[in-house]
Amino acid sequence: MSYLAEIWRSRELLQNLTNREVRGKYRRTALGQLWSLANPIAAIVIYTFIFSFIFRLPAQVGDPSGLNNYALWLVCGLLPWLFFNRVLTLGTDALVANAGLIQKVYFPRIVLPLSLTNATFFTWILEMGVLALALSLLGAFVLPWVPLVAVFMAVFALFSVGLAMIFSIVNVYFRDLAYLLTIVLQFWFYLTPILYPVDLVVTQSERLGGLAGTSVTLMDIYTLNPVQGFIEIFRNLLYDNRMPEGLTVLVALGWTIAALVGGLWMYASKEKQLAELL
Amino acid sequence: MSEWAVRVNHVSKKFRLYHERNQTLKSAILRGKASRHEDFWALRDVTFEVKKGQTHGLIGSNGSGKSTLLKCLAKIYWPTSGDIEYRGRMASLLEVGSGFHLELSGRENIYLNGSILGMSKKEIDRKFDEIVDFSGVERFLDQPVKNYSSGMYVRLGFSIAINVDPDILVVDEVLSVGDEEFQRKSFKKFTELKAEGTTIVLVTHTMPVVKEICDTATWINQGALIAVGNAADVVDQYQASIT
Numbered sequence: 001m002s003y004l005a006e007i008w009r010s011r012e013l014l015q016n017l018t019n020r021e022v023r024g025k026y027r028r029t030a031l032g033q034l035w036s037l038a039n040p041i042a043a044i045v046i047y048t049f050i051f052s053f054i055f056r057l058p059a060q061v062g063d064p065s066g067l068n069n070y071a072l073w074l075v076c077g078l079l080p081w082l083f084f085n086r087v088l089t090l091g092t093d094a095l096v097a098n099a100g101l102i103q104k105v106y107f108p109r110i111v112l113p114l115s116l117t118n119a120t121f122f123t124w125i126l127e128m129g130v131l132a133l134a135l136s137l138l139g140a141f142v143l144p145w146v147p148l149v150a151v152f153m154a155v156f157a158l159f160s161v162g163l164a165m166i167f168s169i170v171n172v173y174f175r176d177l178a179y180l181l182t183i184v185l186q187f188w189f190y191l192t193p194i195l196y197p198v199d200l201v202v203t204q205s206e207r208l209g210g211l212a213g214t215s216v217t218l219m220d221i222y223t224l225n226p227v228q229g230f231i232e233i234f235r236n237l238l239y240d241n242r243m244p245e246g247l248t249v250l251v252a253l254g255w256t257i258a259a260l261v262g263g264l265w266m267y268a269s270k271e272k273q274l275a276e277l278l
Numbered sequence: 279m280s281e282w283a284v285r286v287n288h289v290s291k292k293f294r295l296y297h298e299r300n301q302t303l304k305s306a307i308l309r310g311k312a313s314r315h316e317d318f319w320a321l322r323d324v325t326f327e328v329k330k331g332q333t334h335g336l337i338g339s340n341g342s343g344k345s346t347l348l349k350c351l352a353k354i355y356w357p358t359s360g361d362i363e364y365r366g367r368m369a370s371l372l373e374v375g376s377g378f379h380l381e382l383s384g385r386e387n388i389y390l391n392g393s394i395l396g397m398s399k400k401e402i403d404r405k406f407d408e409i410v411d412f413s414g415v416e417r418f419l420d421q422p423v424k425n426y427s428s429g430m431y432v433r434l435g436f437s438i439a440i441n442v443d444p445d446i447l448v449v450d451e452v453l454s455v456g457d458e459e460f461q462r463k464s465f466k467k468f469t470e471l472k473a474e475g476t477t478i479v480l481v482t483h484t485m486p487v488v489k490e491i492c493d494t495a496t497w498i499n500q501g502a503l504i505a506v507g508n509a510a511d512v513v514d515q516y517q518a519s520i521t
Contacts, residue, residue: 106352
């Protein structure tokens with residue numbers, strides 16, 4: 001509890017460090033903050049071309065929104081993933097990259113991963129704003145769902161930062177993690193239903209039945225991935241315009257609490273040793 | 279005046295000297311344990327206190343443990359055993375300009391660095407002119423700090439740190455920052471802070487400085503406290519031991 005109070009006391013520092021990230025990032029570029037939209041747009045163009053045009057993936061019809069557009073369907077899952085990817089990649093390196101600062105000044109170290117996440121979250125809000133606009137223009141009735149989307153964005157950000165907090169400390173002990181992570185994130189991306197609908201996995205799972213003579217199905221293993229539930233929630237709200245399933249929400253909240261408690265506990269117990277470990 | 283401001287109670291600090299630092303997963307898995315190490319005590323049972331408003335010098339040869347002690351005082355290291363108590367707000371000045379963002383302007387960096395050092399936005403607003411004045415970089419305030427000369431860089435860093443206005447100031451050898459004129463200015467600022475009742479703990483190798491500005495001093499050798507007391511006496515003892 002006293003640790004949470006300390007974080008609260010350093011909120012101004014957190015804000016300043018967030019500003020540092022946001023303002024420092026696109027300094028001396030002509031397009032500035034617009035660059036943050038470049039990556040997602042490039043990804044959308046490539047994936048839509050390959051999966052919708054070349055592979056002819058069946059179109060996903062939004063229920064009840066009636067949308068029928070692979071690119072939009074893709075973005076609803078891709079933007080949360082890109083946010084998650086950035087938070088984890090940057091967050092894991094947060095302590096090691098700021099070693100000089102940690103060894104010279106005392107401040108609650110936890111503001112480092114938090115400020116990175118805040119800055120990344122800021123970019124994500126811009127991206128989601130553009131997406132909401134595009135969805136509305138193309139016929140979805142998104143506006144009433146915006147508050148819920150915002151709530152789940154915050155929940156997903158807490159989940160991501162919790163995980164990033166754990167990884168940043170582990171990375172101090174084992175510097176391999178940062179490199180390992182880029183590979184893990186690649187697998188993770190393709191094991192999450194972002195490019196393809198989860199129905200295809202369900203079909204495959206039913207065809208295979210119980211794996212290796214047990215009652216465990218492919219789908220059971222597949223749903224262990226916490227990000228999968230979040231993607232489903234964002235698609236339900238944005239693309240389908242309906243409430244996500246209660247169980248999916250509960251599982252997502254469970255993962256979030258676990259990641260946050262884990263991350264906070266790591267910082268509360270390891271923070272004081274960081275200066276000498278780095 | 280006999281009230282204490284900083285109290286160091288039986289502080290010991292142990293470091294691990296790693297023979298094989300297994301910072302990769304491969305070695306951890308192969309050997310089945312995280313590392314092989316040997317303990318090294320950088321500080322052993324150090325106890326002293328600094329009275330409110332006094333300037334206290336930490337002296338000793340290289341490797342004596344005084345920098346470790348200073349980092350413990352600055353809350354960067356945490357003692358393995360024992361504790362340090364403070365009465366009032368502590369700020370440390372171990373390196374100037376740490377946390378500057380090179381692409382940001384001097385103005386933005388004043389706010390960023392000030393908050394890293396524990397100042398609130400209001401305080402920085404209030405002190406802003408004084409910081410700029412003292413640093414002498416007024417004309418370049420809206421330039422990114424990466425274009426600053428090294429002298430301007432440290433002067434700005436120093437001016438922010440010195441204006442934190444703590445009750446207790448912990449300083450490493452930063453009095454030697456900038457050119458002679460700036461050094462004289464910083465020296466004057468220290469005397470002012472002292473006159474305002476700030477408690478200062480500083481590490482320095484320049485014995486005349488200790489004699490001139492410190493009231494009391496602590497001499498540390500190989501992690502153990504050798505002498506504590508009146509600055510001039512402790513310096514004399516220390517100098518007698520090395521000649």
